[in-house]
Amino acid sequence: MDELLRLLATGEADTTPALAARLHCTPEALAGRLLALAAEGYRPQPDAAGRLSLRPAADSLLPGDILAGLRTRTLGRGEILYATEMDSTNTQLKRAAAERNLPAGSLAVCDRQTAGRGRLQRAWETPEPGTALPCSVLLAPDLPPGQAHLVTLAVAVAAAAAIAETGLSPGIKWPNDVVVGGKKCVGILCEAVATEKGPLIVAGAGFNVRQRTFPETIRHRATSLWLMGAHGADRRALLCAYLSQLERAMAALEAEGLSGILAEYTARSVTLGRRVEVIGATETFLGTAEAIDDTGALWVLDDQNRRRQVWSGDVSVRGVMGYV
């Protein structure tokens, strides 16, 4: 990120003359650079003492505006890849991480995806520009081998906690769909990527924030924070809250394994205790969801009274009375 933008975003900037001296440029050159930032959509403003800082516009996802709102130690503080339109934030971050030495904590975010991807090769729709928050974070989790799949549960916990900050009461549909009012408002897709530093994880989350409507095909199971009543939800504030919550959930997962987040996860679960249909590649069965164990698997008591362990890899679990 441009050093002037970084100083303005982090509140380290000063008055115009002091800033010009710090950046070793003339006040005229500085004025030109400030104008260029304004043309990109940034709003540097002086305080009463003439010290400049960014005043992010509502809902802005510009990298400098995101940086200005971050309260994290590492997440969001690597590179921020931003464009109004991307094919998929997961695809872009995976490509950049594989090609360049991106630091963990790097972020990809856009206003609209043209080829958003979901689980099980499904498509993730973000049709109206500026209403969704598709984002992906590069993580280097310090977890024992074979535990990487638990990251997706930490992402669900973090996304739900961030949404709870808007005043809504989100639930988690096992394994990793965040729902409000029985409909999905966040989809999560975590993917591994091979990098110079070894395998890292791209944690993608698509928040439905300000959509007023959804395509006919998903209307029965999709909702947005706006539709659920959070009319003031701001994508930048939500992103910054989510990154803080993700940092917290990942730290708990790394320190204690799944038990570090399991109480919070189960407290938000809308699957436990419910009648569910488990839809697998080769078999579908009905039962009651009873528990989530420390491997992240769901235990279902099927209608033949057998307890069955279900892993998230290739199944869908639906409520028998509807999506949840």
Ligand code: ATP
């Ligand atoms: P499960 O994980 O149990 O299979 P699911 O039925 O919601 O849950 P997913 O694979 O998690 O399926 O999600 C992908 C599905 O979500 C797609 O098939 C699509 O119907 C739906 N979907 C696509 N875009 C959105 C969106 N923006 N909001 C909510 N749902 C969406």
Ligand code: BTN
């Ligand atoms: C699902 O529910 O199937 C997962 C949907 C994941 C969507 C997010 S949006 C940001 C990131 N980029 C993608 O292409 N997918 C994830």
